[in-house]
Amino acid sequence: MTSPTITTPPRPAMPRRRWWRRVLLAAAFAGPGLIAANAGNDAGGIATYASAGAQFGYQTLFLMVLITVALVVVQEMCARLGAYTGEGLGALIREQFSLRVTAVALGAFLVANVGLVVSEFAGIAAAMELVGVSKFISIPVAAAVIWALVVYGSYRYAERVFLILSLAFLAYPIAAVLAHPDLGAAGSQLIWPHFTASKAFLLLAVALIGTTITPYMQFYIAAAIADKGIGPEDYPKERVDAVGGAIFADLISMFIIVATAAAITTRAPLASAQQAAQALRPVAGRFASQLFALGLLGASALAAAVVPLSTAYALSEAVGAERSVGKSFREARLFLSLFTGQIAIGAAVALIPGNLIQLLVQAQVLNGVITPILLTYVLVLANRRTLLGAAANGPVFRAVATACVAIIAVMAAAVLALTVAGWFGVG
């Protein structure tokens, strides 16, 4: 029975779209923890993991294990903060620190995320170049389309399309198995630390940290949990989601490294997306480029909208304009200008001529340098008994978390020092 007199958006519950509904249902069951951690496997993530595999083979696997430990610790703290306070990190930082210290945190967060937006547009451009579209066409068009989709409210449907496109990357684990990787080498690298004392390795290590423990993910998980109203009673369940999500996401990352290491044996930095796509050859054969392009486009377009949105949300929340954001998006001036500004800057920077894949990796290095700054805030908040009461970090957890943050900070500082030295012609 149909009715011609009313127009409603197509509802996923219609019987002929059952497969579609099933995908969405799976996405709905995926908790904030799983979604947040897997946001790490976006365009920048793929490029960085692929770069790691191509350049250093299996050598970064042990590092990934350490990063996973740190990610679990960090995501758990953020999830706990969200569940016990019902507020996002932006609001918590504003309430718990002085305004100037808050401004530093939010400024760092904004810079890191503009870097991410740049990398998302670079990802879109790289994907479109694989099918022969110049980035000078694809980036402006993508920026305009994404902006309009979000502002005029049809984003929810576009989002699902992007989400499904990005599922193309599930081909990586299969590719990793089919490529017959050197299991002995991979296994020993996984459990036995191998570090190369070179600037390139350090840079890549920080990029790996930056893309896996992205500041964006910490804000996302806390805000999503607060939004869903998950409270202390449900926290044990949510902790499984946060920890499991982090581990799952990093397993996928390691598969990407293994697949690329097995497929590309040049052991040089990745030159192009074309080259990166070769890792999918065991699954897709001569369509590897196309499959890679689809996945990259989906993941990038998804994040190109969600990253600036969450950034604008976190900043508005900290400024105290929560309400206007949820209710009437187009009337929230601060929110809208933050969103628009990030898209514009992101697209403009991505247009600068150069190697797109390396731009993607560099944006992750920037994130890696900023990550320890924000992790320090998270650590201080999660340690605070006045805020979390009995749920604050215990002595053992505190020691582990502090060690994680400290190690990340030292590596970030080293990269920063090397970069600055580079500007002055040293090193």
Added chain:
Amino acid sequence: MVFPSPSAALRHRFERRSRRLEAAREVRESLVSLAGLIGRPVHDGDGEPLGRVADVVAHWNTDETYPPLSGVIVRVGARRAFVPASRIAAVGQQAVTLATARLDLRDFAARAGETALAAQVLDHQLVDIDGARVVRAADLYLATVGTVVRLVGVDVGFGSLLRRLGPARWRTRPTPEAVIDWASVYSFDPDAHHGRGGVRLARHRSELNTLRPAELADLLEDLGRRERHELLELVEPDTAADALEEMDADQLHQLLAESAAADAASLVARMEPDEAAEALRGLDHADRAAVLAAMDENAAQRLRPVLEFRASTAGGEMTTVLVLAHPRDTVADVRRMLAGQLEHVVDLDAIIVVDEDGRLVDDISLGELFVAEPDTRLSELIGPPWPITVTADTGLREVADRLIDARRLSVVVIDDDDRPLGRILADDVLDAVTAGRRWQFPRAR
């Protein structure tokens, strides 16, 4: 007022404008920015510096509209000493001057009923009751009223945030552009262990109860966990129940799940049965059983049949509040019945006429009843348009189609024997059909 020439009008406007600016300047000068005052010097009576302002403490549990200052926390070296208001001569924009030269260097200890403004109110969430929105205090303004220094307003402007980031010289200068009168602000109890109640809350309770349910629901969604529960406890249970009906489903389920079963039961019992069933469906089995058990038996009985049906079927979305009448009843009888159901009046748009066996005969709209003579028997009113009926397992899409075809405001849900079970109103169908359309922030899928 008539002006002889355009230039005179212009001059008049200019004078008025400058008078206004003058007044604005006076107000600005009489206000003390709390954010600016922190870190400023504390002088003794002779102008000798004693220490610096660490925080300003105000009486919180008071029935006064503008909380009076109870004292200032002064930082002297590494210590924090409390100076009571009686020893303070003046609170200025740049400094606090004491009436005495002596300073009692006992460490400050928080007392019940008092709040340290910089630590516990500044940068925290507040409710602007008149504007029905959650705000975050960018600055607080103090003013000397007579001889008492009081908290008079909260600044929510972006400009004030920028001012606080700037150099010290800017920080002390008030920028009252977006100021909310403290009289219309609800502030949360910084110490949950103070115990609820007290005169402060009593004053706010009546104001909060003037909020519309949808506004209250928005406020609840925007607040942090502790604040949300505090606000909910403060409003009348009926208002709270109405607000919960408007809340986002996920948030509502969480709110109920973490409330005590008795509290949740009293709220759910006050909700309309269809909304209440929806709320209970989101809880897990144990929670739902606990809430139903804690509920008044009448209310629970109204809910149980609805809960047996699946969501987004007619049975799952219907309200079980029905007014049943027999053909021999008069219009006056029905009016008496309706008067007893006044609280449910939004869910009633017609009364149902049943025969001796309880089978549906007709559905008579309130409009028809309104124009009929009091002594008319319902049997005389029975006739077309006949009611639209659906069975409990009908999908909501089909219910919508039936409503559209018949141009009616509600449909009657019947069982296999034609006995009425409940009613679905057009607004419930609208809610269901447009559920996916409301803008939701895509961050939490």
